[in-house]
Amino acid sequence: MNWLNELGSSLLWVVGAFVLCVVGSFLLGLLLCRKTKFGRQFWRLSGPYFKPRRGERRSWRPLLTVLLLLLVTVVNVRISVLLSNNSNALYTALQNLDARAFWVTVVIFCVIAAIYIAVNLVAIYISNLQIIRWRQWTNTQVLTDWLSGTAYHRGRFLSDPIDNPEQRIQADVASFTNDSQDLVLGLIGSMLTLVSFTAILWQLSGPLTLGPVTIPRALVVIAYVFIIVSTFIAIRIGRPLIKLNFLSERLSASYRYSLTRVRDNSEPIALYGGEGVEEAGLQNRFSAVIANAWALVFRNLKFIAFNSVISQIANIVPLVVQAPRFLSQQITLGDLQQSATAFGNVSDALSFFRTTYDNFARYRATLDRLTGLLDANDQARNLPVPLRSNRTVGIEVEGLDVFMPSGEPLINRLDLTVEPGEWLLVRGRSGTGKTTLLRSLAGLWPYVRGVVSRPQGHVIFCSQQPYLPMGALRSAITYPAPAEDLPDEAVRQALADVQLGHLADHLDETKDWMTTLSPGERQRLSFGRVLLLQPTLVFFDESTSALDEGMEHALYSLVRERLPRTTVVSVGHRSSLSPLHQRELVLLGQGAWTTGSLVG
Numbered sequence: 001m002n003w004l005n006e007l008g009s010s011l012l013w014v015v016g017a018f019v020l021c022v023v024g025s026f027l028l029g030l031l032l033c034r035k036t037k038f039g040r041q042f043w044r045l046s047g048p049y050f051k052p053r054r055g056e057r058r059s060w061r062p063l064l065t066v067l068l069l070l071l072v073t074v075v076n077v078r079i080s081v082l083l084s085n086n087s088n089a090l091y092t093a094l095q096n097l098d099a100r101a102f103w104v105t106v107v108i109f110c111v112i113a114a115i116y117i118a119v120n121l122v123a124i125y126i127s128n129l130q131i132i133r134w135r136q137w138t139n140t141q142v143l144t145d146w147l148s149g150t151a152y153h154r155g156r157f158l159s160d161p162i163d164n165p166e167q168r169i170q171a172d173v174a175s176f177t178n179d180s181q182d183l184v185l186g187l188i189g190s191m192l193t194l195v196s197f198t199a200i201l202w203q204l205s206g207p208l209t210l211g212p213v214t215i216p217r218a219l220v221v222i223a224y225v226f227i228i229v230s231t232f233i234a235i236r237i238g239r240p241l242i243k244l245n246f247l248s249e250r251l252s253a254s255y256r257y258s259l260t261r262v263r264d265n266s267e268p269i270a271l272y273g274g275e276g277v278e279e280a281g282l283q284n285r286f287s288a289v290i291a292n293a294w295a296l297v298f299r300n301l302k303f304i305a306f307n308s309v310i311s312q313i314a315n316i317v318p319l320v321v322q323a324p325r326f327l328s329q330q331i332t333l334g335d336l337q338q339s340a341t342a343f344g345n346v347s348d349a350l351s352f353f354r355t356t357y358d359n360f361a362r363y364r365a366t367l368d369r370l371t372g373l374l375d376a377n378d379q380a381r382n383l384p385v386p387l388r389s390n391r392t393v394g395i396e397v398e399g400l401d402v403f404m405p406s407g408e409p410l411i412n413r414l415d416l417t418v419e420p421g422e423w424l425l426v427r428g429r430s431g432t433g434k435t436t437l438l439r440s441l442a443g444l445w446p447y448v449r450g451v452v453s454r455p456q457g458h459v460i461f462c463s464q465q466p467y468l469p470m471g472a473l474r475s476a477i478t479y480p481a482p483a484e485d486l487p488d489e490a491v492r493q494a495l496a497d498v499q500l501g502h503l504a505d506h507l508d509e510t511k512d513w514m515t516t517l518s519p520g521e522r523q524r525l526s527f528g529r530v531l532l533l534q535p536t537l538v539f540f541d542e543s544t545s546a547l548d549e550g551m552e553h554a555l556y557s558l559v560r561e562r563l564p565r566t567t568v569v570s571v572g573h574r575s576s577l578s579p580l581h582q583r584e585l586v587l588l589g590q591g592a593w594t595t596g597s598l599v600g
């Protein structure tokens, strides 16, 4: 074997195969993205990432990295062919007792192996680089989409809300990028391997006579028949695995979510002593996980048993087919050995399609889950909201109808104007729709009709159970403004104003403040927010329910004194709230309402 010629022809082969792969992948990609559902889903999720934009040099990076990965894949296949040829030369030298040829072959092996290792390391680095960047980009897209237009919240009002959005964002984005890359590179690598090693098998194989039948190029024919038949059977045995794997993820996610709920509600559960009921529920969910795990084990056993038998047969078949030719000295020992490795390579390349059958089904499920999330976000954003018109201060409501999801009316044709600086109290029996009215004014409740004009920014909703984000206490009081936007002095003053001065030394302490602070302290903190952020409009929804009347009066009075131009809409049951407001809206049930003055 002339290795200098081999080097030249290998370079030519790499260039030719690379060009073919680029053109072929482009055409196949185009076809798949236009004609198949999964292709369109892929393009929807990642098209903008790979499409270069004019004038933006960085936007070429993903595409160039893909080309580099293709090149490395092509080079790798070629190196495998060279290693196989080298191994043939090595065994032939041994058979011929040719020591010089043997040592030359060993040195050449060392060189090829070193190149192989270097190329592989480069391939691993580039592949991970691409996956990490792609995952970052996709995560940003999906996360931003979920958070925009309050889709993350309004999604719960869809007729068929999607399950586990957090799993879709955290886990599915990662598997989408990993699997896409593995599938594409695996496919191209396998096709090239298949072509290259089929050519080698073709050269090495001869006719085989079985009784009256003579099979030309027997090794190639037998390889393909054997592998295609075994692939077909393996697909039949392995098909149920797809559903079982899908179920496994869903059941595990549901079990994890139930555990999170127990952790999040640990206090009420502990106070009720509800551990028994909780454990029974958790065990139930876990039993479903285990039942599915056993089904997976048994199905996998069948699948693995079949695959193991096939792999062992694949080891011996090429030797059995070629042995008569070797024994009659038609081929060398190197040829015999190369027949076995080439057969193995063809078999591995073809079995890519077999194993990928399962991976591909999982991949399609991932695509469905991710695009399902994007669809649900779109639908959630398209749910009705009250029509808005511009108004920078106060609120104006015209002909607002609010319904229950069942269609029952909560509020009929509400017309109302709250002037800048005016305070309105919303009252009514429990369940008449006070909180739902505030949700409708906020644009969260989808079962509405009518027009609401109010400022869009600079509005704060203070609920009965104020939300505190994860992080330092400072970010909890400045929420939703970034903590660094507000001076330390102002933050400390706000804490002192709402009689939480003792927390000033813990402003930069990070802990779960939501569970650390008492409900009353959290309500006072949310008044601190209002004083600090000075909104033009505030909604208080029973936001003093955990405080005594004295504290309630002090906090409301502080807001009135410090923010005289701020419009306030409160919801509350206590009569002590009436003197603090100028007007009231009373919800009477079944859509009826009335307004009145409270001054005097």
Ligand SMILES: Nc1ncnc2c1ncn2[C@@H]1O[C@H](COP(=O)(O)OP(=O)(O)OP(=O)(O)O)[C@@H](O)[C@H]1O
Pocket (backbone or CB within 6 Å): 404, 405, 410, 428, 429, 430, 431, 432, 433, 434, 435, 436, 437
């Ligand atoms: N997400 C929802 N899905 C279905 N029904 C809902 C939903 N949220 C609220 N409701 C129903 O809408 C009605 C009004 O609820 P809302 O919380 O607005 O009453 P409320 O007047 O604020 O009551 P309370 O004084 O007890 O806080 C209730 O019957 C409630 O069960």
